[in-house]
Amino acid sequence: MTRRGVPPIEPSDLRDHADEEQIARIWERIEGDLHMVERSRTPARRWPLMVAAAAAVAFSGGVLSGKMIWQLPADKSAPSVLKSSDEQPVYDVLAAGTQERTFPLRGGGKLTLSPGATVEVVRSDDSSLSLRLVHGEASIDTVHGKQMLAVLAGEATLSMPSGSAMRVSRSPDDTLDVSVSDGTVHIIAPSEPLRSLVSGERAVSIPTRTQVSSIAPTTPVRHSQLPPLPQTERTSTDTSRVLVSAAPDWRAQSNAGNASEALRLLRNQPDGVRGAIHSARSAHELMEIYDLVLSSGEPAEKALMIELLLRIWDAFPGGGYGQVAAIKLTDLYKAAGNDAEMRKWAERASTTKGPNTELALCKNIKTAHGEEAVRLAKEYLAKYPEGQCKEEAERVAGGDDNTTDDEQSAADAGSDSAK
Known part of the structure; x- marks a missing residue:
């Protein structure tokens, strides 16, 4: 089969982030996409309207752990994430490999993956885009975008309206670290109240899984990393x-x-x-x-x-x-x-x-x-x-x-x- 339009993927690129069953499932999906590419003028998949709250409920399940490295020729730019076109294949999994990679987002904006990061495209339509952060660090910029974007990680959801920018990393202990550089990001995490971060704020140790314990877990502290204000000198008699x-x-x-x-x-x-x-x-x-x-x-x-x-x-x-x-x-x-x-x-x-x-x-x-x-x-x-x-x-x-x-x-x- 001639793999037209799809970046070559070597089995060795499926690293030890997944077991054999998960790797087989990834290859099954890839082969399905290749068959779809071979069909002439096959309509692109259309997805229903999706907002962050629905994403949290419908797609908070298992996370794909396999890693794939798209090896595009140096003279070719990265594909647009889930571009709706009969001639454009659907990219379900995006990975950075050993170098940082940047992908344009449908509707405007960009996704930048740090080395080793992997992201799944969950759903996309004209007004919203949902991604699943499998592991690693990603920077997402929708400052010039026109759609709502949601990032899923386990049972957690990060929702960002158009005009926002953030950096999010998923650590080995399955928690998230989020920094907002522009706009607003809404955080929905298990066992925690809804929280919104604005430009310049940061949240750390955000859980992605519900903790099961006989002792009620404490809510991880989240705080901004802005430096403390300079302190003025006071007299020793001032109790404050x-x-x-x-x-x-x-x-x-x-x-x-x-x-x-x-x-x-x-x-x-x-x-x-x-x-x-x-x-x-x-x-x-x-x-x-x-x-x-x-x-x-x-x-x-x-x-x-x-x-x-x-x-x-x-x-x-x-x-x-x-x-x-x-x-x-x-x-x-x-x-x-x-x-x-x-x-x-x-x-x-x-x-x-x-x-x-x-x-x-x-x-x-x-x-x-x-x-x-x-x-x-x-x-x-x-x-x-x-x-x-x-x-x-x-x-x-x-x-x-x-x-x-x-x-x-x-x-x-x-x-x-x-x-």
Whole structure:
């Protein structure tokens, strides 16, 4: 068989990242693609519309572990990922081999794989693209793209709207390290709440598998790697100087991933965690403290988390931090069953300027009821016709809101009496 249009692949390129059964499965897929290429004018595969939430559910299963190295001639450029054309073959597996490789993305943008990295193309259509990071490190840039992109790794999903850029690596211990250089990246990971990172932020030790243990695992700490703000000199009589000088200790432990030790150092400071909250000098520092408190998994700490987020809202609302605080307050009050506060902060999140407006508006739709929910759903569909909450917004906009005004009034009354 003449392999027209498909880069040559040697069996030796299937390295020991997979067992014989997995390698056989890869070759079976490749041969199927070759037969498809030989057919004249065979229509390209079409995939249904897919958003990040659907990707997390439908494709969080087994990950292809085999590695393939595309050995293109030096004078040929890398193929576009899943380009829709009768003459263009479908590339299901992309690998860097021993050198860095860059692939253009359909719809705009590019995918750069570091040496040894392997990525599967899961699905693609005109508005979204889904990739599975098998292993290694990849940089994805959709700053000039026009579609939603999702990266799957085990049970974790990284969702990035068009106009975003990130670097993601999958470590041997099956955790992810994500750095955002532009736009926003939404992280859905097992046993963790939804989190959004903005430009300049980083998340480490993101789990890709649900941990099964008799002891409840702690949530891995995730934090930005921006350098701490320079500290100004204070007189020895200033009691807050103790907090400032102690900060590098807990931050060093936090940066090293030792959440429990960092939290212990925070609690041992004068006035404990609350003192650190009120002496913090930036929203970034407060978010580091928030992640540490969250990692403890103790329900009693929720009051501290609310206090911390309120300080961000009041003192450091700029740079998108105010919106992030409002989104997290929405989730905390929802978990506490305080519907009135939940709706208040959901509305503030969606009306506050920031990089997470789509996510905030989506939450606002879910917390509103009746005509207000319909209005918000229509607003969402007008702004984000192919957004992550498209199906939910269409359902609500069509009048499918099961909560009546009487039921909502009763819920409001119960919430007020619980205060």
